[in-house]
Amino acid sequence: MMGFKYRSFAPLPRDLSLEELVPRDNFYRRLEVDLDLSFVRDLVRPLYASGGRPSVDPVVFFKLQLVMFFEGIRSERRLMEVAADRLSVRWYLGYDLFETLPDHSSLTRIRERYGLEVFRSFFERIVELCVEAGLVWGKELYFDATKVDADASLDSIAPRFAVEAHLDGLFEDDEPATDAKPDASSPLPTADDEKLRAKNAAEDDWISRTGRQRREVKGVWYKRTADFLASKTDPDSSPMKRRNGKGSHLGYYAHYVVDGGKARVILNALVTPFEVTENAPMLDLLWRSTFRWKIRPRQVTGDTAYGTTENISAVERAGIRAYMPLTGAGKKARPFFSKEEFAYDAERDLYRCPAGEVLLPRANNTARRLTVYKADAGTCERCELRSRCTENKTGRQVLRYFDERYVDRVRAYRGTFPYEKALRKRRVWVEPLFGEAKDWHGLRRFRLRRLEKVNAEALMIAAGQNIKQLMAFGGWRPRKLAQVAALRPPSRPAKQSRHYARMVSSTTQTSDSRVFQQAGKLRRGDLLDTRSASCT
Numbered sequence: 186m187m188g189f190k191y192r193s194f195a196p197l198p199r200d201l202s203l204e205e206l207v208p209r210d211n212f213y214r215r216l217e218v219d220l221d222l223s224f225v226r227d228l229v230r231p232l233y234a235s236g237g238r239p240s241v242d243p244v245v246f247f248k249l250q251l252v253m254f255f256e257g258i259r260s261e262r263r264l265m266e267v268a269a270d271r272l273s274v275r276w277y278l279g280y281d282l283f284e285t286l287p288d289h290s291s292l293t294r295i296r297e298r299y300g301l302e303v304f305r306s307f308f309e310r311i312v313e314l315c316v317e318a319g320l321v322w323g324k325e326l327y328f329d330a331t332k333v334d335a336d337a338s339l340d341s342i343a344p345r346f347a348v349e350a351h352l353d354g355l356f357e358d359d360e361p362a363t364d365a366k367p368d369a370s371s372p373l374p375t376a377d378d379e380k381l382r383a384k385n386a387a388e389d390d391w392i393s394r395t396g397r398q399r400r401e402v403k404g405v406w407y408k409r410t411a412d413f414l415a416s417k418t419d420p421d422s423s424p425m426k427r428r429n430g431k432g433s434h435l436g437y438y439a440h441y442v443v444d445g446g447k448a449r450v451i452l453n454a455l456v457t458p459f460e461v462t463e464n465a466p467m468l469d470l471l472w473r474s475t476f477r478w479k480i481r482p483r484q485v486t487g488d489t490a491y492g493t494t495e496n497i498s499a500v501e502r503a504g505i506r507a508y509m510p511l512t513g514a515g516k517k518a519r520p521f522f523s524k525e526e527f528a529y530d531a532e533r534d535l536y537r538c539p540a541g542e543v544l545l546p547r548a549n550n551t552a553r554r555l556t557v558y559k560a561d562a563g564t565c566e567r568c569e570l571r572s573r574c575t576e577n578k579t580g581r582q583v584l585r586y587f588d589e590r591y592v593d594r595v596r597a598y599r600g601t602f603p604y605e606k607a608l609r610k611r612r613v614w615v616e617p618l619f620g621e622a623k624d625w626h627g628l629r630r631f632r633l634r635r636l637e638k639v640n641a642e643a644l645m646i647a648a649g650q651n652i653k654q655l656m657a658f659g660g661w662r663p664r665k666l667a668q669v670a671a672l673r674p675p676s677r678p679a680k681q682s683r684h685y686a687r688m689v690s691s692t693t694q695t696s697d698s699r700v701f702q703q704a705g706k707l708r709r710g711d712l713l714d715t716r717s718a719s720c721t
């Protein structure tokens with residue numbers, strides 16, 4: 186007999202609570218147990234006034250961001266619709282059945298109030314949790330970048346000067362929302378030397394510039410399209426070609442630095458406009474990752490795009506092996522002898538060509554940091570191999586960069602087992618993370634606009650991916666106690682607190698033991714003891 190469902194709803198009994206309605210094995214219950222987000226209150230405290238109407242709890246805000254990540258939701262309005270009719274999400278947020286949830290517009294305002302620094306600090310705190318759980322190996326780093334569509338159409342492109350004039354007119358009178366910016370470097374110790382701090386503050390790198398292009402730096406051989414054209418909808422994006430001839434779109438590059446350990450923790454993430462080549466921010470990302478996470482990688486691996494002389498020489502000079510394929514290595518780009526077919530004699534500083542003739546250094550180009558080596562025009566004129574070597578009337582020339590000895594070293598890695606293994610590993614290490622982020626978490630197309638916001642969006646996605654690894658591998662034990670301790674240095678006494686200074690000087694504890702004790706308090710205190718930490 187066919188059933189028929191009558192619709193009738195009785196009032197909920199008074200003794201029924203969300204605790205009973207949400208299943209015991211619900212995912213959000215596990216997330217609540219595994220990830221304590223109370224640290225976000227400290228991150229955003231400077232952004233709130235001491236009095237007035239209470240805001241939405243910052244913990245609730247970040248929980249909603251995580252719900253957005255796990256559910257693949259692309260707007261705050263949709264997020265709050267989901268939160269309103271999902272018991273498990275209500276339970277995770279801590280809102281009872283009859284409590285009013287925050288309005289979606291509040292979430293947008295809170296996101297803008299926090300700014301990128303808070304999102305970066307949140308991401309870094311999650312990586313710290315991964316370090317504490319022993320998920321970061323730190324011996325191998327893998328670099329890659331992926332194209333991400335901007336939330337703007339090619340039809341919105343206009344001359345850059347007109348777009349910038351329009352934007353200047355819109356925002357010239359705007360006051361910043363608040364002067365109080367959270368100090369992103371607060372978890373790290375800072376030097377007392379004022380000059381050094383001023384010098385560091387004046388330093389300009391891709392991360393502190395939020396991936397912004399330096400328009401004042403012009404290329405010698407080319408003109409950037411993005412210097413002349415900009416989108417009226419998202420002026421920071423730039424035109425990019427899609428693969429397989431699927432036309433063009435406006436977009437960005439999302440860069441990831443991934444640890445070589447089994448958990449594949451993302452150590453750094455940065456979004457740049459598409460016009461910024463993949464190799465440009467690599468060194469800044471590498472130094473930031475090594476210093477921030479106190480790791481000493483023995484090798485870094487990237488694809489051909491990263492194998493520039495500048496990157497290779499900086500990495501090799503730091504005592505790290507640069508496993509990067511060289512442009513054109515192993516294949517002939519032109520019908521002439523490649524540079525590899527000219528033998529360099531380091532002792533006599535000359536090249537010997539396939540015909541056995543000598544090419545001597547003729548000129549230095551300090552701007553491009555290279556030396557030009559040439560054979561005599563007459564020698565090349567008479568050479569039988571000339572048709573396979575050059576069409577230049579003045580003879581063949583070979584360019585050698587000042588730092589080419591490092592490139593030669595990397596060339597010698599080719600064919601060795603560790604080099605080939607690293608390149609094979611790179612293909613299955615970073616790209617699946619991009620695939621996961623694109624297919625499940627919305628990295629195929631940014632939902633927000635402008636560099637600051639898309640960087641915050643990418644950091645939230647990377648943090649979510651790390652949280653997934655933390656939940657999957659979180660049962661591991663911290664293996665590098667010294668590294669964990671170094672990431673949580675003891676807080677320094679305030680300058681005006683003489684009593685505290687006297688107290689510190691009178692204590693008999695060494696500073697090292699205090700650091701390790703602090704590490705011991707982080708997690709699983711019973712596992713750590715000062716003796717074993719000292720041996721690490």
Ligand code: SF4
Pocket residue numbers: 538539540541542560564565566568569570571574575580581
């Ligand atoms: S053309 Fe000149 S550089 Fe080339 S093989 Fe002949 S002699 Fe050597």
